[in-house]
Amino acid sequence: MPATSVPAPASTPGSGSAPTEADLLDFALRTAADAALVASLPLDDEGRTWIRLDGPGGSEAWLIGWPPGTGTGWHDHGGSHGAFATAAGALREDSLAARLPTEGWKTLELAEGIDRSRQLGPGSGRAFGPHHVHEVRNESGAEHAISVHAYYPPLPLIRRYGRTGAVLRIEQVERPEDWQ
Numbered sequence: 429m430p431a432t433s434v435p436a437p438a439s440t441p442g443s444g445s446a447p448t449e450a451d452l453l454d455f456a457l458r459t460a461a462d463a464a465l466v467a468s469l470p471l472d473d474e475g476r477t478w479i480r481l482d483g484p485g486g487s488e489a490w491l492i493g494w495p496p497g498t499g500t501g502w503h504d505h506g507g508s509h510g511a512f513a514t515a516a517g518a519l520r521e522d523s524l525a526a527r528l529p530t531e532g533w534k535t536l537e538l539a540e541g542i543d544r545s546r547q548l549g550p551g552s553g554r555a556f557g558p559h560h561v562h563e564v565r566n567e568s569g570a571e572h573a574i575s576v577h578a579y580y581p582p583l584p585l586i587r588r589y590g591r592t593g594a595v596l597r598i599e600q601v602e603r604p605e606d607w608q
Contacts, residue, residue: 447485449555452578453511455484456553459491459576460515469493471572481576488582494519494573499565502596504528505558506585510578512564513553517573521546521554523562528596530559535597548575561589561596 447455459465459481470477471493483489488508494517507530512519526542548554553576556562566573586607588600 445485447483447487447578447580449509449511449557451484452487452509452580453513453553453555455487455489455578456511456513456576457551459489460513460551460553460574465491466515466574469574471495471574481578483578483580485580486582487578487580489576489578491515492575492577494566494575496566496568496570496572500563502561502563502589502591504530504561504587504589505579506583506587507558508579508581508583509556509558510560510580511553511555512548512575512577514548514550515574515576516550517566517568517571518547518549519564519573519575520567521548521562521564523556523560524596527559528561533598535595538594538596540594 469479469491473495475495476498477493479491481489481491523544523546524538524542525544526539528536546554564575583604585604586602587598588602590597590599
């Protein structure tokens with residue numbers, strides 16, 4: 429589905445500065461509560477759908493529809509910080525509570541105890557820093573999930589990872605032209 433840009437609820441990051449993680453989370457939560465905007469997202473049973481939004485302070489933002497059983501796989505956000513909030517359904521986020529090096533490796537063995545997991549239902553969200561590695565998925569067998577995501581600076585790249593047990597390996601690097 430081609431991305432279109434849609435105005436989102438007005439944002440108010442402090443005094444013209446770059447949006448903080450808190451600003452991005454506030455934006456995601458307010459936008460996820462906009463029932464008319466959420467209802468405007470076309471849903472597809474075969475794959476994720478999205479609409480690009482105008483995020484706060486020059487951030488990149490997306491309204492995303494998740495069919496049952498879909499997910500992102502393990503990835504990072506190329507050094508951007510961000511936030512996301514669930515508008516409908518539920519999303520599960522698995523993340524790593526460790527700061528990974530961004531360059532100079534192909535495979536890492538992860539330490540025990542760094543895995544984190546959370547379920548995010550409607551009206552809940554989370555912010556994250558520039559070194560965040562996670563996967564997000566809709567585990568429902570029958571219900572679409574819808575969420576709002578915001579990143580600052582706009583995503584320069586996304587690194588996709590494969591994971592087998594405690595071994596994480598870089599599999600692909602995507603640039604904006606790959607998803608816009």
